[in-house]
Amino acid sequence: MGSALAVAAASHEANDVTLIGSPLDSEIVDSINRERWHPTLKVNITDRITCLAQQDLSASLMDGANIIVIGVSSPGVSWATAKINKFEARPDCIALVTKGLVATDADSPPLTYADALSDSIDSKLLLGIGGPCIARELALGMPTFVMFAARDTELATRVRGCFQTDAYRISVHPDFIGLEACAALKNFFCIGVSAMLGAWQIENQTAKNPVAALFNQAVVEMDLLSNWIRAATETPEERQRRAGRSHVAFDLPGMGDLHVTVGGGRNSRLGTLLGQGNRLSEIVAGPMQGITVEGLDTGRQLLPGLKAALDCGSLSRESIPLTLAILDSVQNDSPFVFDFQSYAVSA
Amino acid sequence: MGSALAVAAASHEANDVTLIGSPLDSEIVDSINRERWHPTLKVNITDRITCLAQQDLSASLMDGANIIVIGVSSPGVSWATAKINKFEARPDCIALVTKGLVATDADSPPLTYADALSDSIDSKLLLGIGGPCIARELALGMPTFVMFAARDTELATRVRGCFQTDAYRISVHPDFIGLEACAALKNFFCIGVSAMLGAWQIENQTAKNPVAALFNQAVVEMDLLSNWIRAATETPEERQRRAGRSHVAFDLPGMGDLHVTVGGGRNSRLGTLLGQGNRLSEIVAGPMQGITVEGLDTGRQLLPGLKAALDCGSLSRESIPLTLAILDSVQNDSPFVFDFQSYAVSA
Numbered sequence: 234m235g236s237a238l239a240v241a242a243a244s245h246e247a248n249d250v251t252l253i254g255s256p257l258d259s260e261i262v263d264s265i266n267r268e269r270w271h272p273t274l275k276v277n278i279t280d281r282i283t284c285l286a287q288q289d290l291s292a293s294l295m296d297g298a299n300i301i302v303i304g305v306s307s308p309g310v311s312w313a314t315a316k317i318n319k320f321e322a323r324p325d326c327i328a329l330v331t332k333g334l335v336a337t338d339a340d341s342p343p344l345t346y347a348d349a350l351s352d353s354i355d356s357k358l359l360l361g362i363g364g365p366c367i368a369r370e371l372a373l374g375m376p377t378f379v380m381f382a383a384r385d386t387e388l389a390t391r392v393r394g395c396f397q398t399d400a401y402r403i404s405v406h407p408d409f410i411g412l413e414a415c416a417a418l419k420n421f422f423c424i425g426v427s428a429m430l431g432a433w434q435i436e437n438q439t440a441k442n443p444v445a446a447l448f449n450q451a452v453v454e455m456d457l458l459s460n461w462i463r464a465a466t467e468t469p470e471e472r473q474r475r476a477g478r479s480h481v482a483f484d485l486p487g488m489g490d491l492h493v494t495v496g497g498g499r500n501s502r503l504g505t506l507l508g509q510g511n512r513l514s515e516i517v518a519g520p521m522q523g524i525t526v527e528g529l530d531t532g533r534q535l536l537p538g539l540k541a542a543l544d545c546g547s548l549s550r551e552s553i554p555l556t557l558a559i560l561d562s563v564q565n566d567s568p569f570v571f572d573f574q575s576y577a578v579s580a
Numbered sequence: 581m582g583s584a585l586a587v588a589a590a591s592h593e594a595n596d597v598t599l600i601g602s603p604l605d606s607e608i609v610d611s612i613n614r615e616r617w618h619p620t621l622k623v624n625i626t627d628r629i630t631c632l633a634q635q636d637l638s639a640s641l642m643d644g645a646n647i648i649v650i651g652v653s654s655p656g657v658s659w660a661t662a663k664i665n666k667f668e669a670r671p672d673c674i675a676l677v678t679k680g681l682v683a684t685d686a687d688s689p690p691l692t693y694a695d696a697l698s699d700s701i702d703s704k705l706l707l708g709i710g711g712p713c714i715a716r717e718l719a720l721g722m723p724t725f726v727m728f729a730a731r732d733t734e735l736a737t738r739v740r741g742c743f744q745t746d747a748y749r750i751s752v753h754p755d756f757i758g759l760e761a762c763a764a765l766k767n768f769f770c771i772g773v774s775a776m777l778g779a780w781q782i783e784n785q786t787a788k789n790p791v792a793a794l795f796n797q798a799v800v801e802m803d804l805l806s807n808w809i810r811a812a813t814e815t816p817e818e819r820q821r822r823a824g825r826s827h828v829a830f831d832l833p834g835m836g837d838l839h840v841t842v843g844g845g846r847n848s849r850l851g852t853l854l855g856q857g858n859r860l861s862e863i864v865a866g867p868m869q870g871i872t873v874e875g876l877d878t879g880r881q882l883l884p885g886l887k888a889a890l891d892c893g894s895l896s897r898e899s900i901p902l903t904l905a906i907l908d909s910v911q912n913d914s915p916f917v918f919d920f921q922s923y924a925v926s927a
Contacts, residue, residue, distance in 0.1 A: 365792030375780050376920040377789035378796065397924070402793075404924040433722050441840045442724035445712030446749075449725065449836030483830040489796030492839075493788045573723040577744070577751040 234330045235304020236261075236274055237368035241401045242300075243281040248395055249297075251283045253290055255305050255312070262286050276372045287316065295320040300360075300392060304330040307527060310346065314353040326383075326392050328360040332416040333527065334462070334534040340541030342465040343534045345413035347384075357384050360392055363412040363486025365493035366401075376400040380485045382409040386474070406486070408479040410466060414459035415487040420528035421535065422451035423494040425559040427504030428569040430496065444495070447571065450555045451491060456482035457552055458535075461542065500528040507562055507569035514566050532560055581677045582651020583608075583621055584715035588748050589647075590628040595742055596644070598630045600637055602652050602659070609633050623719045634663065642667040647739060651677040654874060657693065661700040673730075673739050675707040679763040680874065681809070681881040687888030689812040690881045692760035694731075704731050707739055710759040710833025712840035713748075723747040727832045729756040733821070753833070755826035757813060761806035762834040767875035768882065769798035770841040772906040774851030775916040777843070791842070794918065797902045798838060803829035804899055805882075808889065847875040854909055854916035861913050879907055 236252060243250040254262040264272045265284040271277075278284070285294075295317075301324045303313045310331050317327075329350075334343035347359050364379030371377065381389040381403050393403040406412055426447045433440040459482050481487060495501055503526045506516045513529075539556070542548040550557060554575055562569040583599060590597040601609040611619045612631040618624075625631070642664075648671045650660045657678050664674075682696035694706050711726030718724065728736040728750050740750040753759055773794045780787040806829050828834060842848055850873045853863045860876075886903070889895040897904060901922055909916040 365789050365796070367789055370782065370787050370789040373782060373787075375782065375787040375789050376793065378793040378920075378923060399921050402920055402924040435717065435720060435722065440717050440720075440722040441844060442712050442714055442717045442722050445836050445840035446723065446725040446832070448839050449712070449832050452835060453831065480827075480830070483827070483835075484800065485793070485796050488799060488830075488835060489792050492795050493792035497788060573725075573749055574746050576725060577749040 234368040235302050236271055237371040238302050239282050240372045241396050241398050243279055244398050251285060253285050253287055255287055255309055274369050274372050292320055295322040298324045300324055300326045302328040307331055307333045326360050326388060327354055327358045328362060334417045334531050336534040336537045342462045342538040345410055347413045348466045360389060361409050361413045363416045363490060365489045371401060374400045378402050378485055380404050380406040382406045382412040384409055406481055407474050408481045410463040411459045411479045411481040412486045414462040415455055415482050417531050418455050418458055419491045419494050420500045421531040422455055422491060423500040424504035424528045425555050426451050426495045427501040428508030431505040431508030447555060452482055452488045454553050454556050455487045499524055499526045510568045512566045512568060513563050529563060532563055581715040582649050583618055584718040585649050586629050587719045588743050588745050590626055591745050598632060600632050600634055602634055602656055621716050621719050639667055642669040645671045647671055647673045649675045654678055654680045673707050673735055674701055674705045675709060681764045681878050683881040683884045689809045689885045692757055694757060694760045695813045707736060708756050708760045710763045710837060712836045718748060721747045725749050725832055727751050727753040729753045729759040731756055753828055754821050755828045757810040758806045758826045758828040759833045761809040762802055762829050764878050765802050765805055766838045766841050767847045768878040769802055769838060770847040771851035771875045772902050773798050773842045774848040775855030778852040778855030794902060799829055799835045801900050801903050802834045846871055846873045857915045859913045859915060860910050876910060879910055
């Protein structure tokens with residue numbers, strides 16, 4: 234996704250774009266510098282993008298950087314922030330493409346990266362990006378809508394001009410933490426919705442009603458959980474700016490991104506396999522060996538705070554049946570089963 | 581869908597279920613009575629369902645009927661209501677599965693059938709049903725979630741006990757007209773979302789970002805239009821019961837039903853063909869000759885009221901770009917083109 238955003242940025246003549254590989258990306262860097270070919274995105278890369286290995290990141294490059302996009306996977310985030318912090322220069326904006334939640338020690342909701350990284354990155358600089366966006370499609374110029382958000386909405390509005398293209402259309406949302414929470418949660422919920430792709434068949438074709446019913450349920454629960462997560466760290470200023478309950482889950486970072494996530498990618502593949510009756514232990518030892526599934530970690534980070542919230546009654550079990558079904562399946566190493574009967578019980 | 585609901589109702593021992601064919605359904609009636617086979621649903625029909633031709637509808641049957649489900653297509657609604665009104669007996673509830681809008685003479689929003697039929701059916705008896713539900717899947721017992729609504733919420737709550745099964749899970753929503761509006765609008769919006777299935781390809785595979793972006797946009801616009809439609813006929817009592825703005829579009833009758841509607845059925849097929857660059861006139865003279873597409877009529881009924889609302893400023897063009905793109909395509913007989921650049925213009 235970092236590379237795809239570099240492509241969008243490079244389409245603006247005014248932008249000078251440098252793409253820097255992590256220690257795991259040396260093949261990609263070599264391939265781009267040799268033949269302008271991105272081997273994982275499978276697209277040609279314009280020569281307007283300078284491509285460097287991480288050891289070539291220099292003080293002068295950092296001095297000139299207005300915007301830094303961090304596009305590493307979850308385990309690489311602390312590496313990336315440490316790398317940036319070794320230099321004195323600070324950019325105007327750091328966009329964090331990596332999405333996830335971090336459980337707290339206390340019995341409170343998990344933190345989004347935006348809050349969890351506040352020790353290593355000035356959170357006023359952080360930009361959140363949410364919405365339906367498969368990286369390869371962005372790099373190929375397929376159109377989509379996304380949302381930017383930041384602690385300071387002005388920052389998001391200023392920065393979008395550097396990335397927006399005719400196809401990559403950006404609006405700005407006031408709920409930064411809600412957007413970050415949805416961007417992480419959609420991977421988690423994708424597992425449960427995609428389980429329906431494996432669970433219900435008619436003559437070897439996937440039944441569509443169960444998928445749509447749990448897609449809907451996922452968005453409704455994402456709304457609940459993202460509001461719960463945001464409320465834990467929101468400042469009074471931010472609360473005022475939202476002017477009421479945020480419904481970012483019912484927009485591009487929630488509903489829109491979940492739509493594209495179900496039916497493609499690792500989270501969806503895991504969910505489908507769980508829905509077909511496989512156990513997590515069988516899947517990670519077999520067809521998905523060595524593959525990181527981000528929604529799994531999001532679920533694990535959700536668990537301690539969620540248990541506490543259920544115990545004290547600030548969330549009810551009845552309001553999050555899909556959340557609990559996904560957690561049950563991955564915690565108890567059992568096939569994914571959703572109890573439709575527990576929903577909409579007659580009075 | 582009428583037959584599928586009969587299957588759900590017949591699974592309750594306490595229900596006596598009679599399925600009555602319209603003049604167009606004689607083959608279905610014959611097939612069920614000959615071999616308990618429903619030729620369009622392609623399922624076996626339990627012998628707990630009595631199946632009759634319309635001329636066999638009798639006063640004694642009507643006297644004993646607590647609930648009538650009308651499952652005809654749009655052009656058949658007035659036939660069905662006239663048929664019912666020939667008898668003296670009135671049931672406790674009439675569920676109208678047919679969804680559509682009816683333009684008014686005045687410059688006001690179109691009416692849902694619930695309001696448009698108030699001359700021929702006591703609207704206090706009407707039950708609305710919304711949510712993701714392909715009829716065949718319901719008849720085969722695939723699980724789903726739906727919502728019932730009525731002018732009197734008590735009626736919806738009472739009646740759901742007659743239909744709810746282990747797989748067909750029913751909750752009750754307070755916004756009857758909003759639900760009816762969404763159930764009609766989802767066919768219309770399905771045309772525009774499905775156009776993306778035909779418009780953007782990568783190596784002969786459908787690009788997913790544009791579909792998800794317009795799916796999201798469709799739900800956001802469905803929320804606007806359903807609130808606009810409901811506001812025109814809502815009573816003060818109903819307004820109070822809703823306690824604020826309804827978001828039924830962001831639930832099963834809107835988001836959930838649109839999810840299942842895109843990618844299957846007539847509205848989706850028309851949309852895909854329009855997105856591939858075909859004109860409506862070519863499609864109705866060619867691959868979809870003689871096929872009724874309900875979303876097309878919904879668009880036509882929307883048009884006069886929408887024009888008036890845009891002229892007087894009660895709706896803005898900027899808020900409904902997808903609605904206008906679909907209407908442009910079908911009114912001007914041009915291929916469907918969505919102008920992504922017009923969305924999220926930088927400040």
